[in-house]
Amino acid sequence: MGETGADFLIFNLHFGLPATSALMGVLLAGFLFVQVKAKRYIPWLYWMTVVMVSIVGTLITDNLTDNLGVPLEVSTIAFSALLVVAFWLWYSVEQSLSIHSIYTARRELFYWAAILFTFALGTAAGDLMAESVGLGYATSALIFGVVIALITTGFYAFKLNGVLAFWLAYIITRPLGASIGDWLSQDAANGGLGLGTVGTTAVFLAAILGLVGYLTVSHVDAPRLAENAA
Template identity: 90%
Template sequence: MNETGINSALVKVPVIITLYFWIIKILATTVGETGADFLIFNLHFGLPATSALMGVLLAVILYTQVKAGRYIPGLYWVAVVMVSIVGTLITDNLTDNLGVPLEVSTIAFSALLVVTFWLWHRVEGSLSIHSIFTLRRELFYWAAILFTFALGTAAGDLMAESVGLGYALSALIFGAVIALITTAYYAFNLNGVLAFWLAYVITRPLGASIGDWLSQDVANGGLGLGTVGTTAVFLAAILGLVGYLTISQVDAPRLTEAKNAA
């Protein structure tokens, strides 16, 4: 929802949700999946050490993001990538170290996300991303994003591995769900805020499924491209697109009101 009267220069996140936003979001979710695997297995950090290191880095980056006085594309998307990695690691720790079934993780993170949205709306009166210009709203925003990434990891793994659909088919299913949400928004006037957050949640398992499909061995249902190559290519694409947004400012015109609903 567009919040009239709000100068877009005050908003701490992308003001106008463009196609670039969704492309970078999917790329970031893929990097979250493959990047975590790269640190754990290729660099042999292991799950506990990787989780601790990424948790500290995320705290530093989010602190920097929160302290920033405006939306900075590079800083914002670094934070999203880090949340993606940490969200993946949270689910992996629950599954691999604590033995929590993916079904339980999926339900638990769904409940936590619903509670976060409920509290956010109860306190602030809106879930619109065009109103993220106070500390409290920004904290709600990043908490919701963290839970969407953890939920997406659990749901993606549940579909691809536990249910046995495989990575490619899972990606197609999640892509079809996003297409339905998009159709409902443009053709049937689905509420913009609801459409945004539904799509945001589903792009996480979509990106995770794509990442696993590209990086996993052929024997495991992937293409065998490996985590190194997949992560490098997707990071390069993110850097290029974020560079374009920084120069063009197409997603955050500084002196005008936000014109698009989420």
């Protein structure tokens, strides 16, 4: 959604990269403020904040690439380093990276900083694999999907640490999503299926709304007191 949503605003609605970046930055700040101030988990608010972070993360990379001419190799390395620093600071201060221990504003801000860097990294790494390295969007998506499958196997079969497995998989979902978004939206001449940014964004948005609606009604992802105390 971050990849195609950003392209939809920039190209289809003709906002342009600078105006889109400014608008989405303001919206993210607003949703993030309300999210951190919320006293409980609210599915639509949390996931809307995730969508805003995904678009802004994509726009950060796009600005570096298109406006400043920063190579994707440099962006990928830089965001990887920033993500490592974010995790290091988070663990140094809070002694935990578990999402089940996020029940203070400071821990949540560490969490959102890490999420922002994962989205920016995902766009850079996805484009690097598909375009600069020349693997194409479908092949890149397959590679990232295999990596997530290996992480999953490590967790269930070889008792890989749960917090480590979660964050490794979470990080890889970002370039996976960017590659899938580009694969669906790009023209066949560019290795895509040609659905366009409008069609692809509509598909992703419908999926998000459906899933968030299900979570809101079912409460299957509602935090439990035992987890919050961990």
